[in-house]
Amino acid sequence: MNAAVSPVVVAGLDHWFGAGEARKQALFDVSLVLDPGTLTILMGPSGSGKTTLLTLMGCLREVQAGSVRLLGTELAGAPEPVRVGLRRRLGFIFQAHNLHASLTARQNVAMGLAVHGRGDPALQTRAVEHLLRLLGLGERLDYLPDNLSGGQKQRVAVARALVSNPALVFADEPTAALDKESGHTVVAMLRALGRERGTTTVMVTHDNRILDLADRIVTLEDGRIVSDTGRSRSSRPPVRAGVNDPTSPRGDLPSATAATSG
Amino acid sequence: MAKLLGRLFGRLPIGWLQLVHNRTRMAAAIAGVAFANVLVFVQLGMLGALEGTIVATYDPLRADVVIAPGDAETLTDGSLVARSAVWRALAVPGVAAAAPLHLAKVDFTRPDGAIASLQVYGIAPEAEAFVAPALREDLARLRLRDTALLDSATRGLDPDALAAIGPERPYVFEVNGLTLSATGTISLGAGFTADGALVVSDQTFLRLYGQRVSGAPSRVLLRVEPGAVPVAVANAVAARLAGEPVVVSTLEAAMEADLAYQTTQRPVGLIFGFGAAIGVLVGIVIVYQVLSTDVADHLREYATLKAMGYAHPFFLGIVFEEALVLGILGFLPGLALATGIYAVMAGATGLPVEMTLVRASAVFLGTIAACAISGAIATRRLAGADPAELF
């Protein structure tokens, strides 16, 4: 077992949608342990449960049965304030960009920092602008989402997810709405930034060209994991519980490194 | 505005940015709030006019305690009081002075041929302590037989002609077969039951109404000794007159009871009170509709922010910010429009339909509160849901 504790440990996770007659199981006994600093790609046909698993790991959906330990905290039955606190330490990139239509690119990204408190405005502005420039949006800082192309919007969403330097990034088909080329650009950028910052990343994608970037590829079918390649040592069931989580302070506050790294 | 809100809320003024992002919808929302305000103002204006005209009937009078017949519900109805109540009340410790007051309505044929109804106050010219200070000088002149003070705001009479009335320029008119000269004016205004008022001496009153006698006035007004408590004196007088078919109360209490009766028991008052309640209700529904539609329209964006780790108070803050903006921007045109409508209503009816600071403030605070509560209710859906369920 590594010294670093797994940022995500999923064990025996089941999930259902609907109630009564319409109740339908979407996940069956899913177990997964992620290594820190790796890129895991989640694959599988449409409806296989990828989004469900990602939103459960990302604290966006309530755990019904089984266990998800996120950054050392059990999500099953976790009270709302704990869940809110954990969400702040993640970056989530949605299938649709989900940008706030009334806010400019700069303001959208700033929302990713502001959630941590007011901080130093000058520093925050620098971090936001730096990241947007890095993603090739230096000329679009004050554009509203409506005036950006699909690829540009998704890049703003990437910047929003990464700006607070989160320990974990979840991306749900970040390229689905994009043409191949801009899709690949977005993923490559996400990968580069993640690698540089040692972020643990889970990405749902069908883009074959980036499979070689992955440390690990997990495939779901009908709510079950059917293949798991590039599986690492620590993916054995967790043996130690209650170990301090060394990754916890990382994503907390926007630091000057957010502005200068990369 | 954005800067101000940013400072007020200590964050990016998202609510404001959301509103100005869709200006058409913002205009519609402001129009909705303004309309709700106008609706409430018009209804409250009518109710206020009714209350104003009731209070106005007490305006010429100054008294601490009033003895009214037991069957009286308002100042202008009820049977008569035995004049002996005057002497008996004067014997009660604390009573300084007493004056009989005669009340009646009289029809008056206006120069244009229409019939106007005047509320007549008959009171002794020397009872100056029982009338408003502005009337005292004029009251003394009413010793002259068949003179009167005519309401300068009588509905349907030329206001300029009324304004010119003076001891040297009397206004001569005929009522109940008697020719009266108005040598002064009072300002009462038209009400729901009368078109104006007339003040005459008790002697002239009895000449106007042959069947009325000085032994049976409509009310007996009392003044208390300096330092005496009117309520205590009223109780003492009531005890002294126990067994008589009269009600003794402070003039203040009589007016409150009159107001309560006319606004809640009489059809006119019921209709206006009901109208005001419906107006407020419809206003709240409109405001709720505006805010909840807005929240629904932004639910996806809020869900995203929630997924990023924003907690419920943050969304309440956004909605309150919007409520504040819509409340203020909707109130201002609503107030302006309502003030204009009041002027038209007052001009057409002669009723005292006026914008008051108290009413404007109450409607403003009510608007902000309705907006904020509506927004808070509308965000409840957000509070319980997992972000993933909202996309």
Ligand SMILES: Nc1ncnc2c1ncn2[C@@H]1O[C@H](COP(=O)(O)OP(=O)(O)O)[C@@H](O)[C@H]1O
């Ligand atoms: N909100 C929902 N309500 C009901 N069923 C859902 C809901 N979300 C997903 N499902 C069902 O759960 C299964 C897995 O869905 P999902 O996780 O979205 O798959 P994927 O992301 O792999 O396409 C599908 O059968 C889908 O129909």
Ligand SMILES: [Mg+2]
């Ligand atoms: Mg999906």
